[in-house]
Amino acid sequence: MPAIHAPGKRLGLWCWRPSPAGLEISFSTPPLGLLLFVMKGVAPPGTTMSEIYSAAIPYILCSMLLVALLVVFPSLATGLPSMLQ
DSSP, X not given: OTTTTOTTOOHHHHHHSHHHHHHHHHXXXXXXXXXXXXXXXXXXXXXXXXXXXXXXXXXXHHHHHHHHHHHHOTHHHHHHHHHHO
């Protein structure tokens, strides 16, 4: 990973911030989304998986938008740490 830790660049932080967001998307995406089954476990009785899938779509789209914004504008992830130095 030497390219990520190039001298004078804060690429390490930028490269690792989209990773948890990508994992969140993968845990929330049907049919094998672990978080969807957790939601089913805490949902009121009678809630169907299709209702849970439908309810999760806005959160998945927001997470995808977050990843897209971090890729297009990496300063969103690296701005605050660079101000602290």
